Amino acid sequence: MARIGMVNYINMAPIYEVWKEQVRRPDWIMLDAPPAQLNRLLAAGSIDLGFVSAYEYAARPWLYRLMADLSISATGPVGSVFLFSSVPPEQLDGKLVLLTGQSDTSVCLLRLILEEFIKVRPRYVRGEIFAPHTPAEKPAALLAIGDEALRLNAAPDPRYPVQIDLGECWHQQTGLPFVFAVCAVREDFLQGNTEVAREIQQTLISCREQGLARLSEICTKAAARIPLMTAAACLRYFQSIEYDLSPIKQETLARFFALLIQRGEASPAALPLKLFPC
Numbered sequence: 489m490a491r492i493g494m495v496n497y498i499n500m501a502p503i504y505e506v507w508k509e510q511v512r513r514p515d516w517i518m519l520d521a522p523p524a525q526l527n528r529l530l531a532a533g534s535i536d537l538g539f540v541s542a543y544e545y546a547a548r549p550w551l552y553r554l555m556a557d558l559s560i561s562a563t564g565p566v567g568s569v570f571l572f573s574s575v576p577p578e579q580l581d582g583k584l585v586l587l588t589g590q591s592d593t594s595v596c597l598l599r600l601i602l603e604e605f606i607k608v609r610p611r612y613v614r615g616e617i618f619a620p621h622t623p624a625e626k627p628a629a630l631l632a633i634g635d636e637a638l639r640l641n642a643a644p645d646p647r648y649p650v651q652i653d654l655g656e657c658w659h660q661q662t663g664l665p666f667v668f669a670v671c672a673v674r675e676d677f678l679q680g681n682t683e684v685a686r687e688i689q690q691t692l693i694s695c696r697e698q699g700l701a702r703l704s705e706i707c708t709k710a711a712a713r714i715p716l717m718t719a720a721a722c723l724r725y726f727q728s729i730e731y732d733l734s735p736i737k738q739e740t741l742a743r744f745f746a747l748l749i750q751r752g753e754a755s756p757a758a759l760p761l762k763l764f765p766c
């Protein structure tokens with residue numbers, strides 16, 4: 489048996505729709521959830537492998553290997569990882585920023601961008617972006633990812649007129665793509681299950697190839713999950729998401745992890761990257 493985690497956002501639709509349609513393996517249990525929940529499940533051994541925040545690998549690299557050729561990434565604007573702000577980011581020093589509880593990678597990336605690139609130090613709070621909250625203090629900016637970011641993007645909140653795409657910002661600073669999520673497999677699962685893991689990896693890649701060839705059909709279905717999103721907007725979104733872990737993406741992960749290690753936010757054992765298969 490293998491327990492597999494899948495992010496429950498529409499960004500996974502090009503892989504997941506094909507998987508649901510074609511993969512008939514009762515011994516492969518698929519569990520879909522927001523990334524932060526998948527991170528916790530994988531760390532606890534409640535799932536064996538799956539798509540998790542790239543940060544999860546960097547936090548506990550001794551538990552995992554990175555499945556070769558799989559990721560959720562973008563070269564330039566990603567279209568679903570945004571800081572929505574009431575003021576330009578240069579003015580966020582000391583201000584309150586609400587960070588989605590669903591993400592781990594983008595939270596680290598945003599702090600890196602604000603503190604190292606823009607040189608401001610806001611105050612942060614983690615929480616629900618759409619919670620009907622009555623906060624003592626209204627946040628000056630929000631970090632949203634995935635479907636929540638797409639919803640806010642489709643129906644902008646006039647209180648947050650400044651919108652920063654974190655994939656674009658990273659690309660402008662480094663010239664590199666950014667890897668938001670990886671497909672990680674637990675080392676203890678690999679003991680005795682190497683062939684199964686290989687078969688799952690190949691199946692995910694095959695679903696991805698078929699999904700990318702059927703994008704316009706898949707985006708009609710996926711767009712319906714986001715209020716006000718048209719199929720055309722969904723197609724543009726899918727065209728900006730990439731699912732590979734090519735050498736440049738590995739270089740990106742190494743660069744990002746090195747910065748996190750310097751900041752004391754990741755394990756030094758996160759480098760060099762450990763891939764499966766090697």
Ligand SMILES: C=C(O[C@@H]1C=C(C(=O)O)C=C[C@H]1O)C(=O)O
Nearest residue numbers: 523541568591592593594634668
């Ligand atoms: C591009 C995205 O990548 C996501 C971002 C993640 C994170 O920040 O931890 C985790 C999984 C991905 O789904 C997105 O969801 O918008």
